[in-house]
Amino acid sequence: MAENGTLSFSDPDGYAAGFGDARVNLTITGAGDFKARLTRLKLTDLEIYRCCESLPRIAYISLPPEQMFLSFPVGTVSLISDGFALRNDDIVLHGRGQRTHQRSNEACQWGLISLSPEQFASCGKALTGQAIAPPQASRILRPARAEISRFQRLFAQACHLAEARQKLIERPEVARALEQEMLHAIINCLVANETYGNAKTRHHHAAVMVRFEEALDKHIDQKLSMPALCAELGVPARTLRMCCADFLGVSPTRYLLLQRLNQARSALRRADPATASVAEVARSHRFLELGRFAVTYRTTFGESPSATLQRDPQT
Template sequence: MTSKPNGKVSANTFHGTFTDPGAMARALAGLDPEASGPHPTGASKGFLGSFARAALGPLHVGVGNFSSGIPQSAGIPNLHIFMFPTQHSLVRKVSGQQLFGPQIFHCRPNDITVTSSPGHQPWAFGIITIPFDVLATHAQELTGRDHAVPMNDNRMFRVPEPVFSRLVILIRYLERLVREQSSIINAPRPVRALSGSIIDALVACLTLSHAMPDRTVLGRHRKILDRFLQLVEERPEDMLSLSDICAEVGVAHRTLNMICQDFLSQAPIQYARERRLDRVRERLLASAPNETSVTNVATQYGFWELGRFAQAYRLRFGERPSESLAKPR
């Protein structure tokens, strides 16, 4: 299994295929350098994915798919990010809400978004990132009014099929250009035309859609999850027990387990363990063999039973910890 994508990169485009969800996550992160993640969690055995992205001026567009819906979390930067399925039959849970069919999910800026797939089913998707001012100006010019729905929170839009299909067709056309004729996207005139068409289609989807209201309980659960995720990220070297975590977050065991299963499709201890494994891998890949050892890094992040650690690491990343440490820098 390789951690490097098999693909091509130009100034404005990228496309590749992946057998490692971590490598695909790094390609997804290229949509916006200010984003944190995504961070995949869970075993990667049998993973196969593909992803293409293009920078069309201030508009960044990505389209991809993967064979197994591994849970992941990502820090959302201070701009609009829209996510939607490109195959109606597939489902992805995004921050506790089911995304499927002709729907678009808007991620809350400056927040953490968590995604998972029921039964680890496949997922095919499009992602659009666009600055606040660009969307506001374009919507005003196209419709003669500001978009009426607040865009400072998680929001699910149910879109009429015809306008949604138009957006998906444009995204798939862009993917084909990136893979087969990427030189076109490096020319100013086609970039302006394609960017304008995609923004027009997105604004039409938002303008004609029905914004599904947030549920009060979902909002409360989301705040609890945010506290849990922040704790895991701020204390990566602490092997916290479930009781410790619940005391820090301020909820009962049963409540936290229910929320993590709903949002992350994982128990809280499992998620925290996967994130510590991620931190170990990041350190091993960034270090030289003569500077540190697998034992030192593993124990720093709370893995004291080295045999079980090595087994979990290999299941998670498809290679032994020593192989990660030995990789050329």
């Protein structure tokens, strides 16, 4: 992706690849045509993303440890971050190298900002008079109204400059002034108190979900039974079902099915209809009953597998 500007996507995989060093795995959970817009603004010590998505989805996000990250809803649609329903004045300060689940139940917009730990520390000390240590685990913050309003206004201005005023943002004095304003707004927001009452339980459940994702990735080409999966994770089935309901909004088996359906859809979109068949793609993703696969696929995505195969890959 270009350093500054906006790109549009109709392919979830292409969109997920646009987040730089952050790895985003999307599992689409609703029917319809996926559309997304990704706006990016790269400054000296800040990298700013605005993400607009047309369908409900589950995102599993792996953040690189070299940077610090904030994520937050944009507008009034709620996001669920590691089982916590965010308000539009909440900010998630992620732990270094964190892996996190974020889901939406409808079309949504959200923001992601990365900054260097060194800049965070020096700016934090200059503004507050004391060092602000990067968190080991995520913190969900609800800043004062004045601080979050200023932060949201600057975020909107930064995205507008990336989209429509690229010549202006290329001027060093403009970029430097915007970055300093953003850094000050971020630090002032991050001194807010946490909003989540039982952080210890939330962090434990987040660790269970990371191990769950690792197990799914490890056994990606194998059929998993729930007893075997729970034994590998070292948690009772009830705990795993509860964590998946909170973090993903679906059961463990439904999530696994949705992942396989999304992988099959990506394969159908990439395939050449002159040489590939629905049956071939279905079998390669462990769907052995073609009729049942077709019904489940249509119910999930709103179109038949054959219609996906015949699509122009660019649409």
